Amino acid sequence: MRAAASAKFPQCTAAPPALGSCTQGGGPRLSDAIKAAGRGAQWQLALSLLQGTAEARIRPDAHCYSLAIAACQRAGQSQVALSLFGTMPERMITPDSISYRTAISAGRAAKNWQLVLRLLLEMSELRYCPDVISYSEGISVCGREGQWQFSLAVLSMMLDKSVLPNEICYNAAISALDKGCQWQLALVLLREMPEVQLPQCAFSYSAAISACGKEGRWQVALGLLRDMAVTGLTPNQFTLSAAISACEKGGNWQLALDLLSEMPKMKVAPNEFSYSAAISACEKAAEWQHALSLLCDMPRMKATPDVISHSAAISACEKASRWQHALCLLSQMPERKAAPNEVSFSATISACGKAAEWPRALTLLEGMGQARLAPCQISYSATISALEKGGQWQLALEVLRRMDEMRTRPNAISYNAAISACSKGAQWEPALLLLSGMADSEAVPDAISFSAAIGACEKAAQWQQAISLLSSTRAMHVAPTESCYNAAMSACSRGGEWQRALVLLENMAEAQLRPCQVSYSAAISACANGGQWQLALLLLSNLPAMRCLPDAISYNAAISACEKAAEWQIALAILGKMSQRMLAPTVISFSAAISACEKGCQWQLALSLLLDISESKLMPNEVSYSAAISACEKASEWQLALLLLLQMPEMKATPNTISYSAAISACEKGGQWQLALVLLGEMPELQLAPNEISYSVLLSELVNKPLNGQSRPAAADAIPSEHHASSYTCELAQLPMGVSLHPELLRLTARSKARCRDQHLDRGCFLAEVGSVLQRLLDLGSTPCQDEVFKAIHAELDTWKDNPRLGTVVLGALAKQRLPLLAKHVFTLMLARGVEANVFHYNVALSACAKGGQWQRALSLLSGMPDMAVIPDNISYGTTISALDKGGQWQLALRLLLSGMHDARLTPDKISYNSAISACQNAGRWQLALGLLGGMRDVRVLPDEIGYNAAISACEKGSRWQPALILLSSMPDIRVIPNDVSCNAAISACEKGGQWQIALRLLRIMPELSLTPDEISYSAAISACEKGGQWQMALNLLSSMPVRRVAPSEFSYNAAISACEKGGQWALALGLLSSMPDVRMIPDEISYSAAISACSKGGRWQLALHLLSCMPERKVTPNTISYSAAISACEKGGQWPLALSILSSMPAMSVTPNVITYNAAISACGNRGRWELALSLLGAMPGTGTLPNEISFSAAISACGKGGQWQAALSLLSAMPGRRLFPNATTQPSVLSLLSAPKRGSGSWRCAS
Incomplete structure (x- = not known):
């Protein structure tokens, strides 16, 4: 043992004092000198004196060594002290009891509990009696290092050696038990102290209270606190903080706050630990207001908020879904000198995830690297969960893959969140791959994993896979839950497998699971989809007997079953029963009932139900209106069908292809072929593709029925080839007088006629005035100052107050002429002169700011619109987002798209999304670009080639060639034809990813897509060959460009020269340079x-x-x-x-x-x-x-x-x-x-x- 303790200690170069006069064996003068050196903290001098004895031929005794060891130990040189102790046998000096005691003190200071134990045992073997201090140090060092069993063993050893422990020994042992979470033993020792006539102190109680708190025994902890008052002991900071922590662990936040508030009354100042424990208590109860209040209160009480306090407060905000507050706290931490840690970031990411703020969650994950923090399992899992809630399954898989790259092993939570993301995206194949991959990564699949995977199969109508997964749970030793069965039944419902759904419902009882409302609703839906409406009604009626009250979903499924069977009377009866059951019908309930009436040719009832929706304070949706229009169409009530179609935008229901097709068919049945043509012409303007019904009814009408004795027009002439038909309200205004109209349509027609007359009043004077103003403005050039513009239009500004349309036309003309500065000056002068500004004026001004790169001005205009009683529309937001894109402000662009438009109750359109994707692309945020592109379909906005091109370019900037190719290949699936920009961006992505073969393949297939490769295509392909070390291919491409009538550019030549450089072809490189x-x-x-x-x-x-x-x-x-x-x-x-x-x-x-x-x-x-x-x-x-x-x-x-x-x-x-x-x-x-x-x-x- 002593050999293990002996290591080389520093050699002292200072010459020791003369020791010749010292007696043999190390006389009193030597020991006194070493002792004096030790007291003066001169441990080097003590060592020097000891080493000098060899030159003076003096043999020091054990006492001298003990003094030298003590000198080193007092000076904090524990290792030197232990090394000195280890050299005593080499000098033929037997350590005495004092030497051992001093070495034990050094071992405690060095946190070497094994050495201390060995020294204590050696003392017993040598029949040296360790004193109380040595034993207490042994108990203390074992406790500090988490060895509570050895602490108790040392305490027991004392009693065996008839050494009476003192209160320090007991306190150290209780503290060891606290660290080891042994609350019962801690209480035994605490209560034993009076029995052995030892006084209990605040420290004894504090350690025992802390031990109880760690195991959630808050009642016992508070009992100990009361016992202190009975024994006359005053609690200190540590005692009360431990009690607060006990309340926190027990979930009693009110008691924790009460204790914290009592501390000043007891003249005990709360510290950081007290506040952190109280904030954590509030966090567990989601009492975020109290948590923030405590955090703000800390400086007043002279307690500095640390990373633990902030993290607990952020976690409280996360549990209460207050993501903005969590973000604010995280951003304030550096200012308060509290560096955020993994817990702070993970809690904030989780808060953003709960609010589906997945872009912020991704940004925070990236921000951890910038803060030099390695994301942990919790951080990654929270991010994946955020992406899952945002429906971003591709990004969720990318983050999961990144975990492997960063050598962070995904756990079950990470996988479950990723599988759920795939489930929401109906991506059953990736979900199954993830489930099978969990075993390879040592993450054990659980019921949540299987439930999410079965849900993915359900959404993709893969009922066979869903049942196979459910049956495999047993083999994986996973007990399936209700969610697993419910998802499997829903999958069978979608696949029309109603028999299997009913079998699964019966199997739940065998698996000792009680079917719930969701289970029965899934079974009823399966029967409905399978045409088994009687079984659906039977299940609905049996629900009360099964002690399961039907909910709105159950009733909706039953109504839908009746609707499919055209049993409109029963559907209406079920709808009425919902009210009797105190269940409020939903839009789905009404829509299904309207559809049932439509199938039963009950158009009056259908319209009555549509009216009931509004009276129930619900908003009819597209399904409701489409069914009602179809009902009117079947009854040849074309006027009502048209009226309903006109009402849809007012009710915030977007007309779809079904609505228009039904209205067109209604007009056809009513002999109104002109109106049918107008409706057909309007469909492409609303991004609706006419279907077979839309065209067939028109062709049938035009071919078979002449109108009013006139000759039939050719079908090809009748169907508009250019989609710029006028509004059908104006067409109504021009109908022959002999056509009878519905009263509502008569009022609409009157308003339309008045609008048409107004449009033609003084048209000549109007155009002349506008032309004069425009000419004066154009004469100023493209960059006039505001004073010049004022001189040109000041005479007209007062006129514009009475007729703001003049300003509208002028601003529109300036925008078309691409004169943003002129438009901006005109708009500013209009506002200054009090001309009433409408949304169009603002939109033109916003467009001017966007084209001029003035994103700050654009934001200011947008935010100021409500103050001027002007409500921004989609164009306002889209133009502002475009301005932010051009200004490189991608965060603000995303905030406007995801939060601003949502707050304004606007659905982002294609232009808004494209601008936001472009902003992410310019900032190199390819993950966000992909997420936005994928999110467009969730809000029923079909991406176009502009959005795809921006997303592919974003992948190219991020050197992500695989996502770029996936996007390119998926474009035709949604009828978006790739153009040269798409292919060029994909080739560039392959170039950056070193995939020269794929780049060349893309270049070759461009003509097959009716695309002509241009200079950008060839240059990117040459650069790909350069990065792949294919200098011959690069030169071949360069030489083929003139043959393909593509002029090479400097970029093409530079890439070819670089290819020659990488291939060691210096002569060819020089040749290309000289030929430029x-x-x-x-x-x-x-x-x-x-x-x-x-x-x-x-x-x-x-x-x-x-x-x-x-x-x-x-x-x-x-x-x-x-x-x-x-x-x-x-x-x-x-x-x-x-x-x-x-x-x-x-x-x-x-x-x-x-x-x-x-x-x-x-x-x-x-x-x-x-x-x-x-x-x-x-x-x-x-x-x-x-x-x-x-x-x-x-x-x-x-x-x-x-x-x-x-x-x-x-x-x-x-x-x-x-x-x-x-x-x-x-x-x-x-x-x-x-x-x-x-x-x-x-x-x-x-x-x-």
């Missing part, structure tokens, strides 16, 4: 740099220097890359003086050297043994703002090695960790070979060891 002027292209710094680098790799340093010298003559400024390549050429050619000369000339050319430049110069000096210059260059790097990297140090170490300077090499090697640099594959071998070389008397192996 022949095709009327001027080589730039990129062309020259690539050619210089090619010469460098080919060992042609003279040519490299020649090219560098030619650049100024050709009016091309060399950049850092050019100089670095030239210096590298000199390095390879052994021309270190030229390398240094080029380096020194860079500042004169206003070119800053970078780390590559310095590395090449250091290598040039090192290769020729100029180690002093190499070290000088390395030392000069920080002065130029260039931080050395591993290559810099490796080159300098290699230079020292070649110069035989092993000390300098070792010094450099030891300095690397301090700069957070680590030796690479070339550094360590060079140092080791240097040290292994024989050197006389150097002793370098000791230094290396």
Whole structure:
């Protein structure tokens, strides 16, 4: 044991005092001198005195050693004290009891509990009696290191040796039990103290209360607190904080707050621990207001909020779904000098996830890296969960994949969230792959995993897979839950497998599971989809007998079953029974009933039900209106059908293809072919594709029935080829007088006629006035000042007050002429003069700001619209988002799209989404771009080629070629035809990802898509070949461009020259460079740099220097890359003086050297043994703002090695960790070979060891 304790202690160089007069055996003068040195904290002097005894031929005794050990231990030199104790046997000195006690104190200070125990046992073996202090130190060190069993063993040893423990021993043992969560034993020791006549103190109670609190025994903890008052003990900070923590663990936040509020009354100041425990108590109860109040109260009580306090408060906000407050707290932490940790970030991410704020969750995950925090399982799982709630299954899978890359093993929560995300996206195949992959990653699938996977199969109508998964739960030792069965039954419902759904319902009882409302609703829906309406009604009627009250979903499914069977009377009866059961019918209930009436040709009842929806304070949806219009169509009530179609936008129901087709059919049945044509012409304007019904009824009418005795028009002439038909309200206004109209339509027609007359009043004067104003404005040019604009229009501004349409036309004309500054000045003057501004005025001004790159002004206008009683519309938001995109403000663009438009109750349209995707693309946020593109379909907005192109470009900027290709290949699936921009972006993505074969394949298939590859296509493909080291293919592509009638650009040539450089073809690189002027292209710094680098790799340093010298003559400024390549050429050619000369000339050319430049110069000096210059260059790097990297140090170490300077090499090697640099594959071998070389008397192996 003593050998284990003995390690070399520092050798003292100070000469000890003369010891010749000391007596043999270490007389009193020596011990007194060592003792005095120890008291004066001069532990080195004590050691020096002890070591000096050998020269004076004096043999120190155990007492002298004990004093020296004590001196080292008092000075905090525990290891030195233990080493000194270990050397006593070597000096033939037997340690005495004092030596052991002192060594035990040193072992406690060194936190070496094993050594302390051994020393105590050795003392017993040597029949030395440890004192109370030694035992208490043994108990204490074992407790601190989490060894509560050994603490009790030491306490028991004391009693065996008839050494009476004191209160310190008991307190240390109770504290050990506290750390070991042994609350019962802690109470036993606490209650035993009076029995052994030892006073209990605040510390004893505090440790016992803390032990009870850790195990959630808050009642016992509070009982101990009351006992303290009975015994006359005053609780201290630690006692009350431990009691608050006990309440927190027990979920009693009110008691925790009561205790905290009592602390000042007891003249005990709350500290950070007290507040953190109280905030945590509020967090568990989701009492976020109290948590924030406590956090704000801490500075007043002189308690500094730390990372624990903030994290608990953030977690409280997360539990209460207050994501804005959580974000605010996280952002304030650095200002309050509390660095956020993994817990803070994870809680904030989770808060954002609960609110479906997945872009913010992703941003926070990336922000952890910027804060130098490694995301943990909780952080990743919270992010995946956020993406799941936002329906972003692709991004969820990407984050899960990133966990593997970052060597963070996904757990069951991570996988479950990812599977749920796939479930929401109806992606059953990825969900099953994730489920099967859980076993490989040692994450055990649970019932949640299977439920989510079965749900994915259900949404994709994969009922076979759903049943297979359900049956496999037993083999995986997973007990299926109600959710698993419910999802499987829903899958059977979608697949029309009503028999299997009923079997599953019966199997639930066998699995000792009680079917719930969801279970029965799924079974009823399955019967409905299978045409078994009688069974559906039977299940509904049996629900009360099964002690399960039917809910709205159950009733809706039953009504739907009757609707499919055209049993409209029963459907209405079920709808009426809902009210009797005190269940409020939903829009789905009414819609299904209306559809049932439609199938039963009960158009009056259908209209009555539609009216009932509004009276029930519900908003009819597209399904409700479409069914009602179809009912009117079947009854040939074309006027009512048309009226309903007109009402839909007012009720915030967007007409769809079914609505229009039914209305067109109604007009056809009523002989109103003109109105039918108008409706058909309007469908493309609303991004609705006419279906077979829409066209067939018109063709049938036009071919078979002449109108009013007129000759039949040709079908091709009747169907509008250009979708700019006028409003059907104006068509109604121009109908022949003999046509009878519905009263509501008569009023609508009157308003339309008045509007038509008003549009033609004084049209000539109107146009003349506008033309005059426009001409004056256009004469000012594109960049006039506001005063010039005022002089041009000041006379008309008062007129515009009475007729704001004049301003509208002027602003619109300026926008079409792409004159944003003029439009902005006109709009500003209109507002200043009090001209009533409408939404169109604002939209034109916003467009002007967007085109002028003035995003701040655009935001200001948008936010000021409500103050002017103008409600922003989709165009307002879309234009502002476009301005933010052009200004690089992607966060604000996302906030407007996801939060601003939602708050304004607007559904983002295609333009808004495209602008936001473009903003993410420009910022390199490819994940967000993909998420937005995927989210468009969730709000029924079909992406177009602009959105896809922006998303593909975002993937290209993020070097993510796989998602780019997936997007490109998926475009035709939603009838979006890829264009040249799409293909070019995908080729560029493959280029950045090093996928040259795929890039060439895309280039080849472009003609098959009726697309002509352009210069961008070829240049990206050439660059892909360059990155893939395929210089021959790059040259072939370049040479084929003129044949394909595509003119190469500087970019094409630069990529080809770089390809030759990577392939070591310096001659071809020079040939391409020299041929550029022949095709009327001027080589730039990129062309020259690539050619210089090619010469460098080919060992042609003279040519490299020649090219560098030619650049100024050709009016091309060399950049850092050019100089670095030239210096590298000199390095390879052994021309270190030229390398240094080029380096020194860079500042004169206003070119800053970078780390590559310095590395090449250091290598040039090192290769020729100029180690002093190499070290000088390395030392000069920080002065130029260039931080050395591993290559810099490796080159300098290699230079020292070649110069035989092993000390300098070792010094450099030891300095690397301090700069957070680590030796690479070339550094360590060079140092080791240097040290292994024989050197006389150097002793370098000791230094290396």
